[in-house]
Each structure stands twice: as structure tokens, then as C-alpha cells.
Amino acid sequence: MRKLTFYAVTLFFILVPAAQADVDGIPSSATWYFHADFDAMRDGKASRGVYDWLDAEVFEEVRGEIGIDFDKEARSVTAFSGAGAGPVIILDGKISQDTRDKILALAAMDGELKTFKSSGKAYYFFDGGGDGEHGNGSIDVDIGSLEDEAYVSVAIKNKILITNTQEQMKTLLANNGKTKAPKNDKNALFVLRAERSLIQAGVQADEMEEDSDWDSKILRNTKQVALLMADLGERLGIEAQLVANEPDMANSLASVVRGLIGLTAFSDEMDEDVAAILQSTTVDVVGSVLKLSLSLDPDTVVSALED
Numbered sequence: 437m438r439k440l441t442f443y444a445v446t447l448f449f450i451l452v453p454a455a456q457a458d459v460d461g462i463p464s465s466a467t468w469y470f471h472a473d474f475d476a477m478r479d480g481k482a483s484r485g486v487y488d489w490l491d492a493e494v495f496e497e498v499r500g501e502i503g504i505d506f507d508k509e510a511r512s513v514t515a516f517s518g519a520g521a522g523p524v525i526i527l528d529g530k531i532s533q534d535t536r537d538k539i540l541a542l543a544a545m546d547g548e549l550k551t552f553k554s555s556g557k558a559y560y561f562f563d564g565g566g567d568g569e570h571g572n573g574s575i576d577v578d579i580g581s582l583e584d585e586a587y588v589s590v591a592i593k594n595k596i597l598i599t600n601t602q603e604q605m606k607t608l609l610a611n612n613g614k615t616k617a618p619k620n621d622k623n624a625l626f627v628l629r630a631e632r633s634l635i636q637a638g639v640q641a642d643e644m645e646e647d648s649d650w651d652s653k654i655l656r657n658t659k660q661v662a663l664l665m666a667d668l669g670e671r672l673g674i675e676a677q678l679v680a681n682e683p684d685m686a687n688s689l690a691s692v693v694r695g696l697i698g699l700t701a702f703s704d705e706m707d708e709d710v711a712a713i714l715q716s717t718t719v720d721v722v723g724s725v726l727k728l729s730l731s732l733d734p735d736t737v738v739s740a741l742e743d
Contacts, residue, residue, distance in 0.1 A: 480667035522600025557591035
């Protein structure tokens with residue numbers, strides 16, 4: 437099955453568990469979201485190595501496959517999905533005419549360019565069911581329902597919009613590529629923030645895959661999870677917050693984490709990097725919210741990505 441190859445950029449977020457306004461635009465109906473600020477990663481001291489990995493492992497494959505250079509053109513990417521609505525991806529950057537032309541060529545790969553218009557702006561249909569191969573290889577990216585069909589628009593300056601349904605695309609085009617997010621919606625996913633945010637992500641716990649392991653029991657007692665990676669100058673900061681169903685569950689989970697940290701002092705077999713990560717982790721509980729914070733050497737993060 438032919439994939440929409442430029443979706444390869446989202447591989448980065450599968451492997452790594454802003455413009456701030458873009459994150460504020462996550463709709464309250466979203467069941468998951470992620471946002472990455474590529475400009476902040478390029479300019480940061482601790483984050484530069486992570487960005488170089490991203491460029492070499494993901495962007496390079498896109499360059500070789502379809503000739504689009506996200507290193508030069510992408511500033512940030514935001515993605516989210518509502519319950520039963522399928523994903524939306526908004527890529528912001530210095531989108532060149534050459535890139536726009538290549539996206540249209542991809543849309544016409546099956547011999548027909550299916551063009552639509554909404555709010556005076558054009559968008560195109562991608563059929564994910566074709567078997568054609570193109571470029572120097574094939575990027576096998578699983579992004580759920582976008583593999584079957586998607587709609588793409590380059591009509592808004594400096595943005596590439598990708599949606600699963602026409603209704604999603606029409607809504608984005610009507611709002612010039614922005615989403616409307618009601619303020620103070622108690623059901624909305626929360627967003628962690630920092631002065632130099634690199635990656636922000638959140639998910640409703642019932643959207644995460646469960647298995648028979650102990651972590652599935654945690655998910656059954658959890659409402660949502662949020663993650664943040666930030667540049668701290670010399671080190672990368674990681675923060676995770678888990679909203680439990682009850683304060684007692686949050687305290688129980690905190691005890692488990694503290695116990696694991698304590699056990700590192702008695703383990704001769706534990707990997708030194710893993711032990712260092714656990715020992716640098718701080719654990720805090722406020723009400724039903726469990727907060728985990730740690731700072732990592734950038735080389736440790738890059739090494740984990742490469743493995």
C-alpha cells in the first residue's frame with residue numbers, strides 16, 4: 437500500500453515519549469496531541485544533538501524519498517485527534533513553491549488530481565490504497581486512518597495541512613489553519629509548559645494500548661498523561677504528569693516509583709545510564725496528579741534514540 441511519504445516526520449514522536457499559540461489551539465475534544473518546535477531544537481544547546489538525530493534519521497529519508505527538505509523548511513509540527521475523528525497534522529514553516537508542487541505531484545500519483553475547495557482555498561485528496569512506488573525507496577509509516585485516505589492543503593501561507601476527513605479540512609481552512617480551543621474546559625487534555633519547550637504531548641489514558649503487564653493496571657486507574665521535553669542549557673529536562681482517578685492511586689504510584697529509585701542503590705546488574713536516570717528523578721504528588729521530573733545529559737538521550 438502506498439504511504440503518504442511526507443508523514444515520515446511523525447516517526448520522531450513515536451520514538452520520543454512551540455509556537456506556544458499552536459499548543460493552545462489543541463481542541464478540547466482531542467484524545468491525544470503532540471507538538472514539536474524544530475526552531476527551538478535547532479537553536480538550543482542541549483537539544484542540538486537530538487535535532488541532528490532527527491535530521492539524519494527522519495528528515496534525510498524524506499529528502500531522499502520525495503525531495504522535500506524539512507531541515508530548511510519546517511519550523512514546527514502539531515498533531516492531534518478527536519474521538520473517532522482521525523488525526524490532523526499541521527506543519528508550519530517556510531514552505532517553498534517547490535515543496536507545494538511536489539505535494540500536488542504526490543496527490544496526482546494515481547493519475548488524477550482530485551481537487552476540492554472550501555472557504556476559497558483548495559485542498560486535495562490522497563488515496564492511501566494505491567500500490568505505486570516512487571522515489572528511491574518506500575517509507576513505511578503507520579499513522580492509522582491516514583493510510584487509507586487523507587486530505588492535504590497548501591493554500592495557507594507557510595502551512596501544510598493534513599486531515600483524515602473533509603470536515604476537518606473545511607474547519608481548518610475556514611479558520612486559516614488554526615483550531616479553536618475553548619478556555620477552561622475541564623474535560624480537555626492539559627499541556628505542560630516550559631520557557632524553552634521542545635516537545636509537548638498528551639493522551640487520554642483509554643487511548644493507550646493495554647496488555648497484561650503491570651503498566652496496564654496503572655492505565656486503568658489513570659485519566660490522562662502529559663509529557664514535556666525542554667532545553668535547560670546544559671541538559672535536557674523531561675517532565676511527565678499523570679492524572680489518576682483518585683488521590684490514593686496517585687500516592688500509590690508515587691510509592692512504586694520511589695521504590696524503584698531506592699532499589700538502584702542495591703543493584704549491581706542495572707545499566708549505569710538507567711540507574712543515573714532513576715536516581716535523578718524527582719517524584720511529587722498533588723491531589724490526584726503524579727509528577728515526575730528529571731534532567732538528562734543530551735548524549736544519553738541521543739544514545740537511547742540510536743538504540
